[in-house]
Amino acid sequence: MKNEEYSQSKLNRVKRGAVRATYEKEKINNILDAGFLCYVGYIYEGKPITIPMAYARKDNKIYIHGSTGNRMLLSILESKETSITVMHLDGLVLARSGLHHSVNYRSVTLFGGLKKVEKDEEKTEVLRWIVDQMIPNHWDSLRPMYKKELDRTLVVEFTINTGSAKIRDVGVNDEPEDYDLDIWAGIVPIKQVAEYPIADKGKPEKMKIPDHILDYYKGNQ
Amino acid sequence: MKNEEYSQSKLNRVKRGAVRATYEKEKINNILDAGFLCYVGYIYEGKPITIPMAYARKDNKIYIHGSTGNRMLLSILESKETSITVMHLDGLVLARSGLHHSVNYRSVTLFGGLKKVEKDEEKTEVLRWIVDQMIPNHWDSLRPMYKKELDRTLVVEFTINTGSAKIRDVGVNDEPEDYDLDIWAGIVPIKQVAEYPIADKGKPEKMKIPDHILDYYKGNQ
Numbered sequence: 439m440k441n442e443e444y445s446q447s448k449l450n451r452v453k454r455g456a457v458r459a460t461y462e463k464e465k466i467n468n469i470l471d472a473g474f475l476c477y478v479g480y481i482y483e484g485k486p487i488t489i490p491m492a493y494a495r496k497d498n499k500i501y502i503h504g505s506t507g508n509r510m511l512l513s514i515l516e517s518k519e520t521s522i523t524v525m526h527l528d529g530l531v532l533a534r535s536g537l538h539h540s541v542n543y544r545s546v547t548l549f550g551g552l553k554k555v556e557k558d559e560e561k562t563e564v565l566r567w568i569v570d571q572m573i574p575n576h577w578d579s580l581r582p583m584y585k586k587e588l589d590r591t592l593v594v595e596f597t598i599n600t601g602s603a604k605i606r607d608v609g610v611n612d613e614p615e616d617y618d619l620d621i622w623a624g625i626v627p628i629k630q631v632a633e634y635p636i637a638d639k640g641k642p643e644k645m646k647i648p649d650h651i652l653d654y655y656k657g658n659q
Numbered sequence: 660m661k662n663e664e665y666s667q668s669k670l671n672r673v674k675r676g677a678v679r680a681t682y683e684k685e686k687i688n689n690i691l692d693a694g695f696l697c698y699v700g701y702i703y704e705g706k707p708i709t710i711p712m713a714y715a716r717k718d719n720k721i722y723i724h725g726s727t728g729n730r731m732l733l734s735i736l737e738s739k740e741t742s743i744t745v746m747h748l749d750g751l752v753l754a755r756s757g758l759h760h761s762v763n764y765r766s767v768t769l770f771g772g773l774k775k776v777e778k779d780e781e782k783t784e785v786l787r788w789i790v791d792q793m794i795p796n797h798w799d800s801l802r803p804m805y806k807k808e809l810d811r812t813l814v815v816e817f818t819i820n821t822g823s824a825k826i827r828d829v830g831v832n833d834e835p836e837d838y839d840l841d842i843w844a845g846i847v848p849i850k851q852v853a854e855y856p857i858a859d860k861g862k863p864e865k866m867k868i869p870d871h872i873l874d875y876y877k878g879n880q
Binding site: 448449453477478479480481482483484485486488489490492496499503504505507508509519520522525527530532533534535536537539541543545547549550559565567569572573577578580581583587591603609610612616617618619620621622623624625626627628629630631632633634635636637638639640642643645646647648651655658 | 804
């Protein structure tokens, strides 16, 4: 899979800042695997609306879910028109001029096909992936899903047909003549961190926090 | 302005999790003012695409900008069809069951009208707001914009006509019978932090980091 790329078309070709674009599946998957929140686009009464959602990636599929009455999920299943965007903010790029201000980031936009996941066993497996994408190895510590819970959950499989990523991970790029100015310039790195887990009332207050949750906390400092 | 609300219609009324919805302008503005990155929706060849962008809010306006050739900005100026979404992730909600897993967050979706900002003085003022929304009091430390830079910058004003916010900021909500289970449950708070500023090569390496940048760093721990 190394260096394998998504095909480019008018739909996914990056025009602005093309130098930062990549179509490599491995790089795109790395960005997808670094998060669990995506932005799903849909069209409602002619307007494009963006909904934040939890997701899981498996191979070339993205899974999202919601209530069986979820307006957005029902709409994209019917229209087949959607795209999925994921972005991680990595830093503020403070240049000497306003024009060259930017951010460091990793973002992905995906286009693909949609279908409903129907079978209970498959839905359960997808829900495991979604929970484990949020916090690794977590699903096995939970009580099993009830049939009635599965029945009111809509699970949607999005197959990535094509996509692109944009990555900016470099320093300040000012106009050559501006480097002589007495203006501070540089990067303020930004990251998302976890704070120490807060136990729910009742039994958890007296329990040891599970290792996989402490691992997540320590891995996100 | 206290308790003043955006009107509700089919377009902006929150159906899923309506208990967490608000239409209060003050709450919506607080969420908008806590960030500087928004997700702008547009329609390209029938598909809804979401583009992350820096923004500034002033009163009931959102300002975004890009190159004069930016496909998305040109498209929404022409079609007048867009929406803007902002989300802050505040925590993982780890319940005893998969179904009740959630996140704590503050999100806003806005609908409104669009126009191009034409005059150089107004464009300059908007670019100041956008830079200062990213890092307060920063613009005045930069060299002024050149006319030729303004000429290649497209500045778009989005007037909020209506919108909604959703906020989840509570603990775990499990099924009543699940509280007896020996399963750890709780919240893992999540936040975005800044790391220590890294000076660009050359003069900044020998300069004192400006107070407003250190203030930003300290204020984002």
